[in-house]
Amino acid sequence: MTGTSTAPVSDLAKSFTLFSPEYQQDPAPFYARLRSECPIAHSEQAGGFWMISRYEDQRYILQHPEIYSSKTLILGSKLSDEIGLGPDIPIMYDPPVHGKYRKIIISALSKANVERYEQLAIDTARRLIDDMVAAGEVNFTTAFATPFPTTIFCAVMGIPVADLDRFVGWKEEFNRLGLSHDKEVAAEVNRRVFGEMADYFSHLIQQRRADEAAGLVADPQSDLVGVLMHGQYDNERPLTDKELINYCILVFKGGMDTVTNVLGMTFYHLASDLNLRNQLLTDPELIPSAIEEFLRYEPVITGLREVVAEDAIGGVTFKPGDIVMLLNIAGARDPEQFEAPDTIDLQRTPNRHLAFGAGPHRCLGSHLARMELTVALREIHARMPNYRLDDRFPHRFRLGYLRGVEDLHLIIGQ
Numbered sequence: 001m002t003g004t005s006t007a008p009v010s011d012l013a014k015s016f017t018l019f020s021p022e023y024q025q026d027p028a029p030f031y032a033r034l035r036s037e038c039p040i041a042h043s044e045q046a047g048g049f050w051m052i053s054r055y056e057d058q059r060y061i062l063q064h065p066e067i068y069s070s071k072t073l074i075l076g077s078k079l080s081d082e083i084g085l086g087p088d089i090p091i092m093y094d095p096p097v098h099g100k101y102r103k104i105i106i107s108a109l110s111k112a113n114v115e116r117y118e119q120l121a122i123d124t125a126r127r128l129i130d131d132m133v134a135a136g137e138v139n140f141t142t143a144f145a146t147p148f149p150t151t152i153f154c155a156v157m158g159i160p161v162a163d164l165d166r167f168v169g170w171k172e173e174f175n176r177l178g179l180s181h182d183k184e185v186a187a188e189v190n191r192r193v194f195g196e197m198a199d200y201f202s203h204l205i206q207q208r209r210a211d212e213a214a215g216l217v218a219d220p221q222s223d224l225v226g227v228l229m230h231g232q233y234d235n236e237r238p239l240t241d242k243e244l245i246n247y248c249i250l251v252f253k254g255g256m257d258t259v260t261n262v263l264g265m266t267f268y269h270l271a272s273d274l275n276l277r278n279q280l281l282t283d284p285e286l287i288p289s290a291i292e293e294f295l296r297y298e299p300v301i302t303g304l305r306e307v308v309a310e311d312a313i314g315g316v317t318f319k320p321g322d323i324v325m326l327l328n329i330a331g332a333r334d335p336e337q338f339e340a341p342d343t344i345d346l347q348r349t350p351n352r353h354l355a356f357g358a359g360p361h362r363c364l365g366s367h368l369a370r371m372e373l374t375v376a377l378r379e380i381h382a383r384m385p386n387y388r389l390d391d392r393f394p395h396r397f398r399l400g401y402l403r404g405v406e407d408l409h410l411i412i413g414q
């Protein structure tokens with residue numbers, strides 16, 4: 001309806017939120033109108049915010065943290081700050097403080113380091129695929145897209161895999177209401193969810209210290225929790241317990257659900273379009289560029305920034321305190337940047353997408369995410385090449401801050 005509405009798009013923008021029902025299935029037609037007719041539009045919802053739809057404008061904003069601060073990343077609740085932990089580390093800090101926190105975990109998430117987890121990823125994928133093949137009909141979201149990356153994530157973090165279900169539960173509750181624009185609802189959920197998570201990490205850290213003191217830990221820095229416990233802020237001091245817990249929660253938020261949603265969107269397209277899937281089956285060498293293309297075509301995260309110094313883009317002046325929302329799906333389909341942007345081209349090159357962000361906050365987990373996505377595409381297509389959408393189920397998508405498909409039902413082997 002919105003894509004074909006004759007109302008000026010700037011009027012439609014006034015009532016836009018990431019949760020408006022009319023944009024959940026497919027925001028792209030509305031975003032395309034914004035990009036060409038009103039690239040800096042204004043919504044009056046949730047306190048008011050500017051909607052940025054052109055790729056170059058988005059890139060510029062991400063690369064200028066001195067004008068566009070990360071101190072506001074969502075419009076609803078203050079996330080970890082709801083329980084007095086302060087802004088999320090490192091993602092809600094600006095340079096130079098941001099870099100001092102970020103440096104602590106960069107090498108732990110380097111390409112070389114995440115390769116250590118590849119065998120675990122392969123074994124986990126094979127086990128889950130065997131179960132899917134045996135079942136014949138599956139909810140891919142719960143059968144693979146959730147347990148696969150979260151199992152690996154637990155190992156990377158150093159969280160016992162036995163506790164995985166608790167994390168999945170927290171993640172689901174947080175996603176359902178914690179990101180809502182309704183501050184009261186979001187704050188209540190986040191106080192509970194992050195309160196429980198803070199208790200969890202506090203106990204985990206205490207236990208780890210006791211084990212280390214008792215000489216029970218061979219390599220204290222073999223996982224992210226250990227790296228954080230032994231890391232130094234600015235080569236000056238260790239992190240306080242409050243900072244440690246805050247950082248653990250943020251890495252959890254960054255790493256638990258993003259890959260799940262990318263897997264859901266990717267396999268939705270591969271299950272709907274046999275031609276795409278056949279390209280990957282006949283030429284598995286395409287997997288790396290295919291991953292970049294799915295990341296571009298369906299970027300799952302919508303980012304936000306708060307203006308801290310006056311600036312103008314496209315004739316619109318932003319004042320300190322203004323909020324800008326980067327409509328990533330609009331930027332990803334910008335014809336000024338990408339040729340035939342509405343086509344999924346598995347060989348697209350170059351592909352300078354912004355799915356992992358840009359500038360100082362560029363995703364720290366991109367190597368881990370790429371490794372997981374590579375293993376998933378390779379193993380699924382090697383062992384279960386035939387699958388299609390199960391049309392008995394409607395496929396419901398969500399926009400929100402984290403785009404995804406709610407439940408992806410597949411029929412395997414036909």
Ligand code: HEM
Pocket residue numbers: 070073090091092102109250251254255256258259262300301303304354355356357358360361362363364365366368369
């Ligand atoms: C395909 C999956 C993923 C996508 C699409 C994604 C996307 C992003 C984006 C867009 C940002 C920048 C946010 C901003 O500028 O405000 C970001 C930051 C971040 N991501 Fe990811 N991410 C993914 C996977 C992961 C994983 C697996 C981890 C965990 C290890 C992770 C950890 C982080 C962290 C810690 C940051 C904050 C970096 C900073 O502030 O310097 N991400 N991610």
